[in-house]
Amino acid sequence: MSNITEQYVSVAKYCDEIYAEDSTVFDTYSFLCRIVHKDQTLVLEEVKRKLEILCKKIDVSKRVYDYYTSDGKPLSNAKPIVSQMEITLCFLLLDLTKSKKDVMYLNSACKLLDNSLGTGTKYPQAYYEIASKKLETLCNTLI
């Protein structure tokens, strides 16, 4: 797990350098990195609302893009987030499921994991196995 956290940090640093804050554009990388770094400026309600939007994206379009417009559509040149970030988001959703006891996050985590495995990603298999085990445990305890 520590390995994953280190990778979070490396991605976060990389994102901070290249993605400037823009209030009209939702930057998925930057948002996720701020959560991972426990950014104190984040407002809980705002995080909740934005995570719900990301869950909706996973559920409806089966994909999360790097940039969205203020009305929730991917920017014209947006790309699906890299597998490293996908697994980061998956772990985040699983942690939230555990702490908030909210099945909405668990449902999206299940779908995200399916998508990631289905796209033949090159991200280390071990992380998917950890995520799958966590997911299995949560399914058994919550349901």
Added chain:
Amino acid sequence: MQYLDLTLFVDHRPGFSAIAYLETMKANGVLPKKIICLAFTRARRVQQLSYVFGQSIAHRIFDQYLKRQQKKMFKFLSEIEYDIQQSVGYHIQFLKKINLKEYTQTVETIYLDSYKDKNFLNYIQEEECKTFLYASSGIVPADLLNIHGIKIIHIHPGIVPEVKGSDGLFYSYLLKGKLGYSVFYMNSGIDTGDIILQKEWEFPKLYFRKYYNDTHLYKAILAFIDSYYRAQILLILLQKNTQNLEALSCIKQDMQEGKTYFTMHPKLRSCIVRRMVQI
């Protein structure tokens, strides 16, 4: 038999909830004045097939595909139906072929591309009866909902605003251990319309004589149990109000409250279905 100022929207092949509504209404001496049968001509798969085979062959292929799918589904549903019927204690025959003319004064079939089809919208605009009960499928766009004077009643398997969105029956069971149903006038949001009536039921104890896989049980619960309880809440509504269905007293939903859930992942679905049934 009393004919109500109510028009039912049903699919070309009426779904289980439509059958439940009609059978329950008929058994209780009330029926809608009209049924509008919606025949969508451009299902996405037909469109895709049309690019390769042309439209007429595409329609034929699609029809055969639907028949095959339906046959497969009916096979396992007919096996499960008896067990559910015995467990819940209802008498609706969901799998029999129904003749819509036996349930109303007028049946009208409309061919449309989508709910946004101009001819369809014009037709609805000129309809005498302005109150509709939605027993079809798909998202109803604002174009239809905004037609002046019309009201569309929808029955949703969940107590709104707590449980909005897909798979409401399963989320209700998971969150509250009960079945919850809401009747509301549709608006352009997802299950955000003004609430007319809500009711909760204990989930019935289900006993099965043999093992069925989770997917089959999921489909059977949706087909029979969900449809049965939708019809039950409709019956409660109609027993209280047979007049003025377009102006029933209702309360506004708090848009900030509750959550919209999405289709449940098969893994979660399996866990819940296993909890619901006792084999």
